[in-house]
Amino acid sequence: xxxxxxxxxxxxxxxxxxxxxxxxxxxxxxxxxxxxxxxxxxxxxxxxxxxxxxxxxxxxxxxxxxxxxxxxxxxxxxxxxxxxxxxxxxxxxxxxxxxxxxxxxxxxxxxxxxxxxxxxxxxxxxxxxxxxxxxxxxxxxxxxxxxxxxxxxxxxxxxxxxxxxxxxxxxxxxxxxxxxxxxxxxxxxxxxxxxxxxxxxxxxxxxxxxxxxxxxxxxxxxxxxxxxxxxxxxxxxxxxxxxxxxxxxxxxxxxxxxxxxxxxxxxxxxxxxxxxxxxxxxxxxxxxxxxxxxxxxxxxxxxxxxxxxxxxxxxxxxxxxxxxxxxxxxxxxxxxxxxxxxxxxxxxxxxxxxxxxxxxxxxxxxxxxxxxxxxxxxxxxxxxxxxxxxxxxx
Amino acid sequence: xxxxxxxxxxxxxxxxxxxxxxxxxxxxxxxxxxxxxxxxxxxxxxxxxxxxxxxxxxxxxxxxxxxxxxxxxxxxxxxxxxxxxxxxxxxxxxxxxxxxxxxxxxxxxxxxxxxxxxxxxxxxxxxxxxxxxxxxxxxxxxxxxxxxxxxxxxxxxxxxxxxxxxxxxxxxxxxxxxxxxxxxxxxxxxxxxxxxxxxxxxxxxxxxxxxxxxxxxxxxxxxxxxxxxxxxxxxxxxxxxxxxxxxxxxxxxxxxxxxxxxxxxxxxxxxxxxxxxxxxxxxxxxxxxxxxxxxxxxxxxxxxxxxxxxxxxxxxxxxxxxxxxxxxxxxxxxxxxxxxxxxxxxxxxxxxxxxxxxxxxxxxxxxxxxxxxxxxx
Numbered sequence: 001x002x003x004x005x006x007x008x009x010x011x012x013x014x015x016x017x018x019x020x021x022x023x024x025x026x027x028x029x030x031x032x033x034x035x036x037x038x039x040x041x042x043x044x045x046x047x048x049x050x051x052x053x054x055x056x057x058x059x060x061x062x063x064x065x066x067x068x069x070x071x072x073x074x075x076x077x078x079x080x081x082x083x084x085x086x087x088x089x090x091x092x093x094x095x096x097x098x099x100x101x102x103x104x105x106x107x108x109x110x111x112x113x114x115x116x117x118x119x120x121x122x123x124x125x126x127x128x129x130x131x132x133x134x135x136x137x138x139x140x141x142x143x144x145x146x147x148x149x150x151x152x153x154x155x156x157x158x159x160x161x162x163x164x165x166x167x168x169x170x171x172x173x174x175x176x177x178x179x180x181x182x183x184x185x186x187x188x189x190x191x192x193x194x195x196x197x198x199x200x201x202x203x204x205x206x207x208x209x210x211x212x213x214x215x216x217x218x219x220x221x222x223x224x225x226x227x228x229x230x231x232x233x234x235x236x237x238x239x240x241x242x243x244x245x246x247x248x249x250x251x252x253x254x255x256x257x258x259x260x261x262x263x264x265x266x267x268x269x270x271x272x273x274x275x276x277x278x279x280x281x282x283x284x285x286x287x288x289x290x291x292x293x294x295x296x297x298x299x300x301x302x303x304x305x306x307x308x309x310x311x312x313x314x315x316x317x318x319x320x321x322x323x324x325x326x327x328x329x330x331x332x333x334x335x336x337x338x339x340x341x342x343x344x345x346x347x348x349x350x351x352x353x354x355x356x357x358x359x360x361x362x363x364x365x366x367x368x369x370x371x372x373x374x375x376x377x378x379x380x381x382x383x384x385x386x387x388x389x390x391x392x393x394x
Numbered sequence: 395x396x397x398x399x400x401x402x403x404x405x406x407x408x409x410x411x412x413x414x415x416x417x418x419x420x421x422x423x424x425x426x427x428x429x430x431x432x433x434x435x436x437x438x439x440x441x442x443x444x445x446x447x448x449x450x451x452x453x454x455x456x457x458x459x460x461x462x463x464x465x466x467x468x469x470x471x472x473x474x475x476x477x478x479x480x481x482x483x484x485x486x487x488x489x490x491x492x493x494x495x496x497x498x499x500x501x502x503x504x505x506x507x508x509x510x511x512x513x514x515x516x517x518x519x520x521x522x523x524x525x526x527x528x529x530x531x532x533x534x535x536x537x538x539x540x541x542x543x544x545x546x547x548x549x550x551x552x553x554x555x556x557x558x559x560x561x562x563x564x565x566x567x568x569x570x571x572x573x574x575x576x577x578x579x580x581x582x583x584x585x586x587x588x589x590x591x592x593x594x595x596x597x598x599x600x601x602x603x604x605x606x607x608x609x610x611x612x613x614x615x616x617x618x619x620x621x622x623x624x625x626x627x628x629x630x631x632x633x634x635x636x637x638x639x640x641x642x643x644x645x646x647x648x649x650x651x652x653x654x655x656x657x658x659x660x661x662x663x664x665x666x667x668x669x670x671x672x673x674x675x676x677x678x679x680x681x682x683x684x685x686x687x688x689x690x691x692x693x694x695x696x697x698x699x700x701x702x703x704x705x706x707x708x709x710x711x712x713x714x715x716x717x718x719x720x721x722x723x724x725x726x727x728x729x730x731x732x733x734x735x736x737x738x739x740x741x742x743x744x745x746x747x748x749x750x751x752x753x754x755x756x757x758x759x760x761x762x763x764x765x766x767x768x769x770x771x
Contacts, residue, residue: 001695003691301684384676
């Protein structure tokens with residue numbers, strides 16, 4: 001058993017961290033919380049700027065096959081994620097780079113790969129996901145939006161919701177009902193859509209804190225080329241499952257929390273209450289130490305997943321476990337940070353905001369990751385049914 | 395980075411697992427709990443033949459010369475099966491001799507330990523119940539060629555069968571409690587030592603050891619006068635990691651047994667494992683166990699490589715303490731009434747989760763170390 005990185009991996013890690021450290025100096029102060037990219041114009045611009053910097057180094061195509069511009073290894077992806085998480089740097093399109101690209105590489109035709117992968121690698125096209133609907137969240141298979149074949153086009157009607165960054169995206173990948181008469185799970189197709197196609201209306205949803213990271217997307221007789229399909233017609237459900245199974249070790253989120261822990265320690269050392277630094281309060285020491293322990297545990301399982309993936313082994317149980325763990329840790333982190341800040345835990349902006357208002361932002365954002373990408377309750381079902389072999393109840 | 399165990403480690407693991415399944419069934423575990431000795435000399439002899447006590451003792455002292463990580467593989471299996479007796483106390487108490495002993499002391503003690511001829515343990519805690527040096531009041535006073543020890547030590551594992559007790563004493567009273575601590579290798583047969591087993595939850599024979607004018611030869615000082623605390627810190631660190639290794643093995647049994655039972659136990663015309671509430675608890679038990687495993691594997695590797703890992707050891711111990719208690723508790727709850735019985739196996743693990751918590755530093759002790767390591771002033 002060996003936790004040591006190779007010399008080459010260490011060198012790559014050093015480079016990822018150096019580049020991200022420099023980019024952090026250019027990050028706008030308004031960039032607080034992970035949804036800032038979608039919510040705030042200058043943060044979106046910064047996201048595009050970082051993407052360009054990464055494209056220069058080929059970092060949006062890590063571990064891709066060389067014929068599509070690929071370079072580096074799966075471990076490089078993890079090390080890069082560490083650097084971005086720690087320095088709070090966007091620039092990697094979660095949807096295009098992290099979700100769609102691996103899916104295309106495994107499930108799409110050569111024509112689709114040739115057309116869509118290069119713009120992703122070059123940071124030229126930003127993506128959004130068009131899956132959930134008002135009546136189809138966890139039970140996605142019951143979605144209602146249709147894509148009816150007409151000649152060499154699909155005509156799409158319906159509505160999607162909770163589409164992160166859809167108001168910013170150039171293209172979207174979505175799943176639609178292409179055969180309303182067919183049985184469940186064999187009636188859906190996975191399509192790629194230009195978000196500028198006539199008939200698509202994007203409406204930002206006001207989040208509880210007033211920001212707009214998520215959107216609704218309406219489709220009124222939207223005509224899209226039928227060739228822009230991933231996998232077989234009516235077999236899009238398999239593609240959805242494939243995509244959902246890809247790596248979400250959470251290394252970015254975990255390293256972001258390591259950074260936040262440093263900020264919290266600094267805050268505790270520098271802030272006085274009841275005549276002494278917060279750091280001297282035994283209860284605070286104990287609770288912060290407990291969080292540090294849990295963070296270390298989150299990192300441990302992320303490395304476990306990274307190790308399995310490096311050998312192209314599946315890590316389904318660990319991926320679900322990791323997702324549950326780091327997302328719920330994020331909740332505890334947000335609650336603890338705002339607890340420690342006392343009444344200041346209520347403040348995100350103005351000179352009264354502690355730690356750049358990150359605590360208040362996190363308090364309002366923390367459950368997003370417990371709900372998205374498969375709710376934690378569904379993840380627990382996955383561990384139970386497919387990992388532990390427990391029976392599914394009818 | 396490759397987190398697979400080596401083939402040699404997998405062989406060690408399998409061999410240990412098979413050996414313990416045969417030689418240390420739960421009937422023996424319960425028998426030993428009820429016995430005065432708390433361990434089986436016959437089993438101890440067989441373990442010695444396998445080289446377990448000397449696993450990490452260098453070959454020049456008749457040990458196996460294996461790594462600390464190898465040791466944690468063995469201890470994980472011990473935890474999985476439950477292995478009552480002085481294996482951990484002996485192995486961990488060996489480290490102060492290995493790292494701070496004189497050549498003469500090493501030659502005298504290490505081969506005997508490796509051959510299974512010496513059981514040793516360490517007497518640290520006193521009435522205060524703290525793992526900090528501030529709790530050390532037992533005094534060692536110089537007298538000619540000897541030191542005379544007076545004081546009472548508590549929760550000394552297996553002291554009643556130990557041949558030697560490493561006694562942590564105060565030899566100088568200074569403002570900083572970590573200074574002025576000296577370790578002594580005390581022959582347990584020395585006049586003035588009285589040992590009494592404290593009845594503890596895991597029946598693991600933690601003893602009250604009273605030292606009344608116990609004379610120890612100067613040559614049995616371990617390390618330098620007044621400078622013993624860093625040796626203790628090292629021992630606590632290794633002990634913490636070792637105990638974590640044992641605990642992650644134990645947790646695996648708890649999870650496996652619970653999942654298996656939930657598939658067999660029928661209520662409402664179906665296995666209880668079909669109910670979502672239980673499924674989610676089991677998913678959480680698995681998650682907690684899996685995060686613990688890799689956390690412990692990493693720090694065991696760091697310790698094995700000689701990398702500084704005081705922070706990581708405390709992170710691991712503080713985390714695993716709580717996880718083991720919770721996982722074993724949920725194992726009981728998901729079994730329902732039957733698992734509250736003495737004859738059920740899960741309570742054997744649950745009761746040991748509390749013992750594991752308090753061995754080599756409890757949660758609050760390690761959380762305070764973590765607090766310091768992460769920079770809280």
